[in-house]
Amino acid sequence: MGKGSIVIVSTGMLIGGDITVRCQETIKQADVVFSLMSSAVGDSWLDELNPNHKSLQYLYGKTKHRMDTYEEMVEVMMQEVRKGKKVCGAFYGHAGVFAWAPHEAIRVAKKEGFEAKMLPGVSADMALFADLGIDPATKGVQAFEATQFLFYKHQINPVSHVILWQIGLIGEHSAKSFDIPEKGPQILVDYLSQWYPLDHSIALYECAVLPIFETRIEKIKLGDLVNVDLNLITTMVIEPLGELEPNEKILGKFGITEKMVGSRD
Amino acid sequence: MPTKPNTKALKGLIVRLGQEPDLLQAYSNSPKEVMLGAGVPSKQIDTIMSGSKREIENLLGNAYFVSHIISTTKT
């Protein structure tokens, strides 16, 4: 048996349809595949691609600290790498976006002298850009983990789009629960009101991971956030407010005015 | 305890719907026929046709999925 290795692959959002060719081939060719999918359909799909597939879902526990779960995921994968196996870790979306365990597996494997790499994929925000018609180039995009945004002093740039991930756990500080604290949405609304009026437009986004379901795109007013369903898969988008403000000082350094930027004249 | 239904044909079809736009189009037009053609048992077809997301998730075994969360607020 050769030296062990690990490749972390991304399976995308839509099960079966979003995966890249190289991610799929990596799954097929691995000695063993560990996964975290967003649906049981994903598990049976991976079973078909590689009979040596095991889900890591069983490591979650209702009151277990999530960092314990994530460390165990890394350890379970690493045990096979140390045995000399070609290991594949398959994670839904982009395996490295808002996902600690896949990055950690690579860090640990490299530290122990094994070959390790991650392959990218379609993440929730990439699907969101397509479904909501947002181009990050237009006014920029900021993204935060929703609870971290509340607990730490991040600064919003209201001119850009703002994406808040894990809004369905807003204010959940223990890392042991999958329930949203009742006051989370209200505290968020109050906090955001320093940048936005309460009737400012936001969108709640849940892209369908199975083609038999509909994608949820619910446009509401910021103040109504307290009245809507927030789930573990909900991502929140805040629409831009106001116009881009020219930086006269920098424009001056180039010897131009804002009118000349992209002008056809 | 009731025995778990065998959902292999249904799950296989759902994966293909995500991969084959023509099949998805056919499914949008006549879901029942496409499911019958893929060998999905009639009871499962009824569940899908009911449109009840909760029942469909139960049938597929998605009810307890929390793997959506693989990140903490601070590491």
Ligand SMILES: C[S@@+](CC[C@H](N)C(=O)[O-])C[C@H]1O[C@@H](n2cnc3c(N)ncnc32)[C@H](O)[C@@H]1O
């Ligand atoms: C731990 S992160 C994992 C993200 C994943 N690695 C990706 O690439 O999208 C979980 C968060 O991703 C977002 N997310 C996951 N599934 C989603 C879906 N189907 N639609 C919209 N957002 C989703 C939500 O913000 C959710 O709270």
